[in-house]
Amino acid sequence: MQFWENRIRRAIAVGVGAAALGAVGVIAGGTALARRVVTPERASAEPxxxxxxxxxxxxxxxxxxxxxxxxxxxxxxxxxxxxxxxxxxxxxxxxxxxxxxxxxxxxxxxxxxxxxxxxxGWWYASPEAVGLRTERITYETELGPAEAWLIHPDRVRRRERGRWAVHVHGRGALPEETLRGVAPLAHAGVTSLVISYRNDPGAPAGDNGRYGIGVAESRDVDAAIAEALRRGAERVTLFGWSMGGTAVLRSATSGRYAAAVDGLILDSPAVDWPALLRHQAATFAAPRALADLGIAMLQRGLVRGGEPGGIDFPSLSPATVAAALQVPVLIHASRGDSFVPSAGAEALAAARPDLVQLRLLDVGEHVKLWNVDPDGWEAATEQFARALPRPGWRGELPDPSGD
Known part of the structure; x- marks a missing residue:
């Protein structure tokens, strides 16, 4: 995540310099920002x-x-x-x-x-380091097979029959990021499926080799839910970090298997992408037009992202998500998050107090809230998972063809 921050900030710095040259510079800067948002980076900074x-x-x-x-x-x-x-x-x-x-x-x-x-913020170097029985598997996505880790609760007597969770990391991170969330769910008897998704090592490339900022990735989450259901899950909790939060929100509100989802757990979620990009631009005193142009280019497909035809930014707002939300949500967020402002999470919680529980800290950087208070974070997560009601879904899997 840190190297993504660095690349976005460098893109904005380039844009600010270009904007000083006038309209042509603003276009160049907006294009640079748009490309950086959707382009995977593999070389991490070591500061x-x-x-x-x-x-x-x-x-x-x-x-x-x-x-x-x-x-x-x-x-x-x-x-x-x-x-x-x-x-x-x-x-x-x-x-x-x-x-x-x-x-x-x-x-x-x-x-x-x-x-x-x-x-x-990662703490575990491998899924085995969590101390639970782990299987390394693949699951089928629309683009081909992707690697995943299947992590079982430590005692059969503690396993809740049919209870699974799918863990989804953030943009520019790896599945290891999510392992901090496995133990509290295992304590609640939940089997965890920790996934890679498009553009990850061990997963297929996305359209144009780029990200869909959670929209395209949500279809990989759908595929992971289908894998869990095929393996015996009767209900699935979705756990998303940063852009993974975007993906699971979309999967839970409009995905093919949304009816099987019993709840969401989010850490530092990207709930409001237009506001996020404008925040990053403002951090560098860049004109708002720079961020707005980048958003427009991605939405119209003028800068190609990982979603055919452009990215649906209007659907990535707290108001739109709140209207579609149907299951309980726990959000871990921080006012100290300098990269993804907590305002999006706060707006979602305010819009749906009937469903959203917001655990808001004053201190803690982006996706580093467990690190500040691991005991409190895990206790809140486990308590929420234990209390989730069973969804009403009892049907067969939808036809994968969509017919």
Whole structure:
């Protein structure tokens, strides 16, 4: 997620410079922004450097410097171009800009001074690290097979018959992002299906090799629900992070298998994409016209995204989603989210207080709310999952052909 932020911000910076040249510059800037929004990025920025390692009887302390090195909470330090993974605890000292954190666990790689990496909200390096029985499977999407992890509750007696969840990561992230949500659902007896989707490693490319900002991806969520139903699910909870939140909202409100969905859990969801892009433009004092032009280009298909014919932005607003919502929703959001403002989640909660429970924090960056308060986050998630009512759906699977 962090490298997506960097790319979007660079695109806006280019747009601001171009806009200074007049109308032609605004068009160039709007085009650049639109392309960045829907273009997958695989090279991640590594803005944090490990300055020194202190080993003692009390454990190992890592001294880090760089962007987000001082975020509150516990995080993964991913380094050496994704090859290394370490878990680090909360900040306990800051000296001359260097941040001290305890090394909780080194999962892979070697830590030494000069190592470069990034802090991410991910905590588990693999599905097996959650400590539950895991199967690696594929499921069929409209574009071809995609990889997924099937994670079972730890005891048969605790499994709730027919209860499943589909976990959907955010744009520019990987399925590992969602693993923080598996344990609380497993405690509630829910079997988890953690999916990859179009443009991920292990999944087919999307139309034009680009994202559909949750619209196209929602059809992969539909396919994952179908896979869960084929494997014995009787009801499915959808769990979406950032753009994954967009995808599951759409799947639950207008997807082919919406009737089988019993509820939604969202973390830092992108509920209002036009507002999100305007927020990013405003952060760099870019003219609103820059963001509006980028939105219009994607909507009309003038800049090709991952959705044939253009992206349906009017459907990606809190008001539209609220009108279509039919199942309970838990939203984890933060006023401290500098990338996706919490206003969209707040608007959705205000519009549907009968269905939406908003857990709003004052502190916590984008998709890093578990990291600030893991116990509270997991307790709220488990409690919500346990209380979800069974949906009324009892029918057969819809015809995959759509006839």
């Amino acid at each position: 944090v450097v490990l300055e020194r390692v202190e080993r003692g009887d009390g454990g190992t302390v890592l001294w880090l410097r760089g962007r987000h090195a001082d975020l509150p909470g516990q995080y993964s330090f991913i380094f050496d171009g994704e090859a290394g993974h370490a878990r680090v605890g909360p900040v306990h000292a800051v000296v001359a800009g260097a941040v001290a954190r305890d090394l909780v666990q080194l999962d892979r790689g070697t830590l030494q001074p000069g190592t470069r990496g990034r802090l991410t």
